Amino acid sequence: MAQKRGRSEPNFDVPEGQPGRRGDLDLRLSREDRAGGGDTRSDGRVSRQTGKRSASRGNSQGRGASAKRKPRRSWIGRIVYGGVVLGLWAVIGLAGLIAYHASQLPPIDQLAVPKRPPNIAILASDGSLLANRGETGGRVVSIKELPPYLPRAFVAIEDRRFYQHFGVDPVGILRAIGQNLTRRGVAQGGSTLTQQLAKNLFLTQERTASRKIQEAILALWLEHKYTKDEILELYLNRVYFGAGAYGVEAAAQRYFGKPAKDVSLAQAAMLGGLVQAPSRLAPNRNLPAAQARAAQVLAAMQELGFASAQDVKVALAQPARPASVRGGGSANYVADLVMDVLDDYVGKFDTDITVQTTVDTSLQATAERALVDELNKQGARYNVAQGALVSMRPDGAIRALIGGRDYAQSQFNRATTAKRQPGSSFKPFVYLTAVEHGATPDTVRDDAPVKIGNWAPENYSHRYEGPVTLRTALAHSLNTVAVRLGQEVGPKAVVQTAQRLGITSPLQANGSIALGTSEVTLLEMVGAYGAFANGGTGVIPYVVASVKGSDGKVLYKRADSGLGRVISPDADGMMNAMMHEVFVSGTGKKADIPGWDLAGKSGTTQDYRDAWFIGFSGSLVTGVWLGNDDGELTKKVTGGNLPADIWKTYMVQALKGQTPVPLPNLNRWRKAPETTASVANAGPAGILNQIFGDDVAPAPQPEAPVRRTRQQRAEPNFIEKLFGIGE
Structure with missing residues (x-):
């Protein structure tokens, strides 16, 4: 009968003396085998007993367990380790900070260097720098x-x-x-x-x-x-x-x-x-x-x-x-004028441009010295604080422009912006209108009291010379003759003549216009006189000759332009002959320059508030104004004294070395030399003109007449006091 096979159980026994004997087998987990690296007690601490037992095992096991254990770090190592960790966190934090601030900037692909605001370099006629304009103050x-x-x-x-x-x-x-x-x-x-x-x-x-x-x-x-x-x-x-x-x-x-x-x-x-x-x-x-x-x-x-x-x-x-920079740099007045008109020549621009002007640096410096030196020397004595000067070629090109005594103290440009009464310097427009109505330099008018409604203008001397030629009347600035002529041709005709020659300020067409009571600028007046100096062509004063971009491209170049013929050659010759007499025997005699034919006119307003002198040669027209910004009266500054002195000082240097240029159309009407004293020099008025060199136009106001009272007429006037006439 076959033996019944039973189920066998696993047997872990090993023979005696062999490794891993049953009696020696230990299936417990060692410290290294445990999750977390070792035995822990209920309170979480590692059991020292397990470690000791493992150490008591065989040599091979002891060496293996020992090899697995990590050595404890030294304090230096701990510092290095901590430093590395902190450094890493610092780098991370810095990177984050940089990233945050970078995010506040435009994206890199859209970042571009902003354009520099354009500079306007303003050059003199010789190419030298007069001034920079713009936000930067200089070119790239x-x-x-x-x-x-x-x-x-x-x-x-x-x-x-x-x-x-x-x-x-x-x-x-x-x-x-x-x-x-x-x-x-x-x-x-x-x-x-x-x-x-x-x-x-x-x-x-x-x-x-x-x-x-x-x-x-x-x-x-x-x-x-x-x-x-x-x-x-x-x-x-x-x-x-x-x-x-x-x-x-x-x-x-x-x-x-x-x-x-x-x-x-x-x-x-x-x-x-x-x-x-x-x-x-x-x-x-x-x-x-x-x-x-x-x-x-x-x-x-x-x-x-x-x-x-x-x-x-x-x-x-x-x-x-x-x-x-003396006087605060008068060239800045030129630069300001350039900036005022630049928009008329070029549109918007975003790069540097160069503006070539007509200004001559030598003449600019000469004009500044002449004006400032005279005011420094005589200003306090005559109670006059400010002045202006404009000089231009007869075609209207400005060669020098002084807008005030000191640009650093005041940037207000009195040559281009200030409007003041021109006084008798306005009379040539009246005389030109009369000439165009048939008068000549030898036409005679009566220098006698004149009355228009309730207004009775008087001469500066308060004396009257009787019949005089227009040549003499203009040379000695007789007010009554100018008023008579203004009435003969009509105030509107006088205004139209002035406007035809370039006066752009509003003018009041009333009787007093003949004595220069409507306010104008010096630049307008000098520009209008330019037509007399060039033979009858109306001019537009200009300072900008050309404008170029930073690449050299011409953005603007001035072409020949003007107002066309505004005075006939004969009328111009007669006017130049009469204004030439101003330098020969009249109110501008002290400003005469030997060897040159000169013409012009002085002007002084009521109570010596404003004083003018405008004159010209065949190559240069120059005007000077003196006064006070607030309208305060000067102490008897007339066009024939301080302004004439400044004018001559400047013109002598400006014309130095040049060949004299004849005045256009003058010779036909030039006055023959006289052997006897002129009518105007025969009496106290003539003597006064030689001493003071000018007249003072009263402040005629037809709408509000100004007349001397009976008491004032009874009092000795300045002439009577000077010459002992009367009481």
Whole structure:
């Protein structure tokens, strides 16, 4: 019978002496076999008993367990490990911070350097710079135009590692901190030139951590986008130098009166040091501080090999000084006029433009000296504070224009904007109208009392000469004759004549127009006199000759233009003959220049409020006005004294070296030399004109007549007092 096979159970017994014997078999989990790396007690701590038991096992087991255990870190290792972890978190935090501030900037693909506001360079007729206009104060210059030491001055003092760093310079920051803490060497900031440019181009001037982060981000972008020289060129054209000057060209013109390409090493060092604190270091405000800073720049340049020791020695021995601009720079009055009319010639523009003017720098300087010197010498005595001068060619091209005594003190242009009564300088329009109605220089009119309604104008002398020629009446500015002529031709005709010659201000067509009671500007009057000087062609005064873009393209060029013929040759000859007599025997005799045929007219308004003198040769027309801005009366300033003195001082220099030009159409009507005294010189009035050289037009107001009272007529007048006539 077969033996019944039963189910066998697993047997883990092993023979004696074999490894893994039953008696030696331990199926408990060791510390290393447990999840978590070892036995734990109910309180969570590792059981030391298990560890001890494992250690007591066989050699092979003990070595295996020991090999699996990790050594405990030393305190140095823990510090290093902690530092690495903190550094990683710091990097992550910084990256997040940078990402946040970067998100506040425009997208990189949309980022672009903003356009620099256009500059308007205003040049004289010879191409020299008169002034800059616009927000920057100077044109853009290429780094290739500049002397090498000029950009190097900025690198030496502001960012000596400019060509080594990538936009942000950690080495430079640490060095600057060390130098500033130890106070050794030239004090430096931590911002690179690229960072400064980024701030100027894109950011505000606030000092915050957020702005510094954005500044660094933008600096990195600039370094990626542009070459080092392009960045330096952008910087030199954008940095602020104070006094409204943005860019090195504007600063060189502002402080040294020359283009940046012509500055010396000493001047370049001063400009380089200026950007640290433009207001505090401006050489025209704090020259010692500016020169001390420039010396630091020179030392840095020598240290870096940017300038030789000998050149630095010379620059230190002859430090830069700002150029002085006398009178606040009268050329600025010209520049203001250019800006007023520029829109008439060119439309909108977004790049630099150059405006060529008709102004002669030599004549401009001569005119300024003549006006300012006379006011400095005589202004207080005569109680006159202001003046203006306009000089132009007979075709209307302005050669000199002075709008006031000192532009720095007052930018109001009295030559182009101030409207004042011209007084007797308006009379040539009356006489021209009479000539065009048949009169001649030898036509006789009665110098006698005249009355229009309740208005009875008088001569300056309060005396009357009887019958006189128009030539004599205009030369000695007899008011009664001018009023009679005005009434004969009609006030409207006089107004039309003045307007035909170029007067654009509103004129009142009443009886007093003959004595110049309607207000006009000096520029209008000089322009109208230009028609007499050029033979009868009406002119439009102009100062802009051409306009060019930054690429040299001509945007505007003046063509010959004018008002056409406004005076016939005969009428012009007669007027020039009568106004020539003003210089021969009349109110302008003291302004005569030997060798030249001159013509013109003086003018003084009621109570000596305004004084004018306008005269011309065949090549130049010049007018002068003196008075006070608030209308305060002067102390007997007449057109024939101070204005005539200024006019002559200027014209002598302006005509110096030129061949005399005859007045057009004059010879036919020129007066023959006299052997006897003229009518006007025979009496007290003639003597007065020789002493004072002018008349004073009363303030005729037909609507509100002004007459001397009986008491006033009974009192001795100025003439009677002077010559002892009467009581």
